[in-house]
Amino acid sequence: MSHIWDTGCRLRHMAAPAMHDERIFSSVPPRNVGYALDHGLRDIYRWRVPLLLRLDPDVSPVHVRAALTAVINHHVALRTSYVAHDGTWVQRIAEPHEFDQLSIVTLGDDVAADSQAEQDAVASVMSELMGESTATGPLCAAYIAPTAGGRARLAIALHRLVCDESSVGIVASDVIIAISQQITGQPIMLAPVSTPWTECAAELDEQPSVELNPTMRITDFDADGAPGIDDLHRYTAPLSGVLSRELDGAARELGVPVEHLLLAALGRAVARTIGGGVVAVDVTRPMRAEFGTDVGRTVGPLPTTRTIELGCAGAGEVDATQMILDVRAAVAAAVPREAGLVPSELALSYIGPVPDPIQCDLPAQIDGDWAAPVREVVSGFGHAVELRACRSGGVMYLDWWYDARRCAEYTIEELAEQFPHALVEITSESIPEFIGAA
Numbered sequence: 001m002s003h004i005w006d007t008g009c010r011l012r013h014m015a016a017p018a019m020h021d022e023r024i025f026s027s028v029p030p031r032n033v034g035y036a037l038d039h040g041l042r043d044i045y046r047w048r049v050p051l052l053l054r055l056d057p058d059v060s061p062v063h064v065r066a067a068l069t070a071v072i073n074h075h076v077a078l079r080t081s082y083v084a085h086d087g088t089w090v091q092r093i094a095e096p097h098e099f100d101q102l103s104i105v106t107l108g109d110d111v112a113a114d115s116q117a118e119q120d121a122v123a124s125v126m127s128e129l130m131g132e133s134t135a136t137g138p139l140c141a142a143y144i145a146p147t148a149g150g151r152a153r154l155a156i157a158l159h160r161l162v163c164d165e166s167s168v169g170i171v172a173s174d175v176i177i178a179i180s181q182q183i184t185g186q187p188i189m190l191a192p193v194s195t196p197w198t199e200c201a202a203e204l205d206e207q208p209s210v211e212l213n214p215t216m217r218i219t220d221f222d223a224d225g226a227p228g229i230d231d232l233h234r235y236t237a238p239l240s241g242v243l244s245r246e247l248d249g250a251a252r253e254l255g256v257p258v259e260h261l262l263l264a265a266l267g268r269a270v271a272r273t274i275g276g277g278v279v280a281v282d283v284t285r286p287m288r289a290e291f292g293t294d295v296g297r298t299v300g301p302l303p304t305t306r307t308i309e310l311g312c313a314g315a316g317e318v319d320a321t322q323m324i325l326d327v328r329a330a331v332a333a334a335v336p337r338e339a340g341l342v343p344s345e346l347a348l349s350y351i352g353p354v355p356d357p358i359q360c361d362l363p364a365q366i367d368g369d370w371a372a373p374v375r376e377v378v379s380g381f382g383h384a385v386e387l388r389a390c391r392s393g394g395v396m397y398l399d400w401w402y403d404a405r406r407c408a409e410y411t412i413e414e415l416a417e418q419f420p421h422a423l424v425e426i427t428s429e430s431i432p433e434f435i436g437a438a
Contacts, residue, residue: 028088028089028090028091029082029089029090029091030091030198030301032301032305033082033091033161033301034089035343035381035382036160036161036301036380036381036382037082037089037161038089039226039343039381039382040226040380040381040382041226041227041228041229041232041378041380042225042226042227042228043228043229044161044226044380045159046130046131046229047159047160047161047229047377047378047380048129048130048157048158048159048160048377049157049158049159049160049163049168049373049377050126050129050130050155050156050157050372050373050376050377051155051156051157051158051168051171051172051373052122052126052153052154052155052156052366052367052368052372053153053154053156053172053175053176053179053364053365053366053367054151054152054153054364054365054366054367055146055151055152055153055154055179055363055364056151056152056183056363056364057146057150057151057152058183058363059152059179059183059363059364061102061104061143063179063182063183064102064141064143064154064179065098065099065102066178066182066188067175067178067179067181067182067188068099068102068139068141068175068178069097069098069099070174070178070188070190071171071174071175071178071190072099072139073096073097074174074190074193075170075171075174075193075299075300076093076196076197076198076300077138077162077163077167077196077197077299077300077301078138078139078158078162078171078299079093079094079095079096079097079138080092080093080094080138080161080162080300081093081094081137081138082161099139099141101137101139101140101141102141102142102143103129103140103141103142103143104142104143104145105125105142105143105144105145106145107121107122107144107145107147109148111147112147112148112150113146113147113148113149113150113151114150118147118150121144122144122153122155125142125144125153125155126142126155126157128142129141129142129155129156129157130157137159138158138159138161138162139156139157139158139159139162139171140156140157141154141155141156141157142154142155153367154175154179154364156171156175158171160301160377160380161301162299162300162301163299163300163301164300164301164302164304165351165373165374166288166302167298167299167300167301167302168373168374169355169370170297170298170299171299172366172370174190174191175364176362176364176365176366177190178190179362179363179364180362180363180364183363191297192297193297193298193299194293194294194295194296194297194298195293195294195295195298196298196300197295197298197299197300197301197302198300199293200293200295200298200300200302212280212307212309212344213278213309214277214278214279214280214309214344215277215278215279216274216275216276216277216278216279216312217279217345218270218274218279218345218346218384218385218407218411219345219384219406219407220406220407220408220411221405221406221407221408222406223403223405223406226382227382227403227405229378231403231404231405232378232379232401232402232403232404233401233402233404233409233412234378234399234400234401234402235399235400235402235409235412235413235416236397236398236399236400237398237400237416237417237419237420238395238396238397238398239395239396239397239398239420239423240395240420241394241395243396243420243423243424244391244394244395244396245394246424246427247261247396247423247427250426250427250428250430253432254324254427254430254432254435254436255432255435255436256324256328256435257285258350258352259283259285259331259348259350259389260324260327260328260331261324261423261426261427262348262350262387262389262423263281263283263308263310263327263330263331263348264320264323264324264326264327264426265419265422265423265425265426266281266310266346266348266387266419266422267279267310267311267312267313267323267327268312268313268314268315268323268418268422268425268426269415269418269419269421269422270310270312270346270415271312271313271314271317272314272418272421272422273411273414273415273418274312274411275312276312276313276314276317277311277312278309278310278311278312279309279310279312279344279345279346280307280308280309280310280344280345280346281307281308281309281310281344281346281347281348282305282306282307282343282344282346282347282348282381282383283305283306283307283308283331283334283347283348283349283350284304284305284347284348284349284350285304285349285350285352288302288304305347305381306331306334306335307334307335307344308327308330308331308333308334309330310327310330310346311323311326311330315425315429319429320425320426320427320428320429320430321429321430321431321434321435323426324426324430324435325434325435343381343382343383344383345383345384345385345406346383346384346385346386346387347379347381347383347385347386347387348386348387348389349386349387349388349389350389350390351374351388351389351390351391352390352391353390353391353392354369354370354371354374354390354391354392355370369392369393370392371390371392371393371397374388374390375388375390375397375399378401379401379402383401383403384402384403384406384407385400385401385402385403385407385412385415386400386401386402387399387400387401387419388400388401398416398419400412400415400416
């Protein structure tokens with residue numbers, strides 16, 4: 001599909017998208033994808049991850065199209081789509097083909113390189129891509145031609161249904177490598193993929209699941225149906241550099257993972273803001289190493305979410321040490337959620353450290369920081385509240401994504417305000433000897 005943009009960045013279609021032969025992989029999507037399709041965003045096809053690359057001026061659309069063709073044909077997830085058929089969702093995988101979802105963008109002679117106008121125009125292009133429908137497939141892209149004395153850009157929007165956070169980094173690296181090989185006249189050779197993501201999804205579907213029994217709700221209002229993108233708001237409240245370092249130090253001293261401390265603090269913050277009880281929490285954390293197969297190079301929505309019962313209690317009811325021990329036991333007993341049930345109201349997504357951009361002489365590089373794709377993609381699994389935590393530049397960023405139809409803004413603000421206080425209590429009052437002996 002070929003597009004051209006005018007200087008106002010309005011997309012004008014020049015040709016209809018080509019149709020590709022498809023083979024049906026499974027009549028039922030993997031469990032984690034099925035939850036997103038059934039309970040996630042109302043406009044699920046707009047659930048995309050932004051990725052922006054900076055290109056040397058001599059990188060042309062021809063180089064980019066060849067590189068993207070190689071990448072989508074290398075990773076089966078980037079040729080995967082989901083369609084409604086006879087009242088159910090069907091997963092389809094297109095055969096390898098030439099990438100035809102590249103738009104060509106010219107910003108105009110009046111846009112100066114490295115100016116605010118250029119930044120705004122590039123942001124507008126990305127916004128357009130992020131709003132594209134299913135017709136553009138799991139990956140769509142725009143080549144933004146260089147302004148006078150400036151550099152070109154490559155804006156990519158990956159559908160969140162076909163990738164997780166780790167996948168974004170793999171795709172970015174492969175696109176950079178493929179462009180670099182193209183520009184130097186080398187054949188494109190990407191590192192092999194040991195295990196396709198479809199096998200990993202099957203591994204999850206084989207695991208037993210149980211129904212949990214939370215005793216409390218965290219929402220302020222009822223709402224019918226799935227949220228739209230405009231219903232999802234983000235409240236950002238990063239930890240200070242000092243508290244971020246103290247969190248790491250406490251994890252080392254106590255011998256527990258960072259996500260356990262975050263969960264314990266979350267339980268304490270919920271108790272302070274909403275009340276005590278037990279709440280079901282969908283926990284996403286880095287766990288690729290726990291798969292029985294090599295998934296280090298696998299692109300796809302790998303099933304890295306488990307559901308726990310999180311106790312929410314104040315310091316007068318449960319001390320900090322016991323909160324951590326309870327979280328440890330809950331995580332050990334975590335299970336995939338029972339098929340057919342709606343998602344938990346609350347979620348914690350611990351992304352972990354996000355690598356800093358590598359400054360090098362390659363003709364394609366990440367424009368900005370690696371944290372942007374992780375932080376800016378909306379919450380799309382149907383939770384009322386998702387606390388997303390990632391570390392970048394020495395700071396732990398905490399993004400509270402919430403469904404504004406179900407949660408009042410003041411509730412989220414209070415949760416965000418109470419969280420660092422709860423974290424200080426958990427990390428400073430816990431007794432390492434008791435935790436290590438348990």
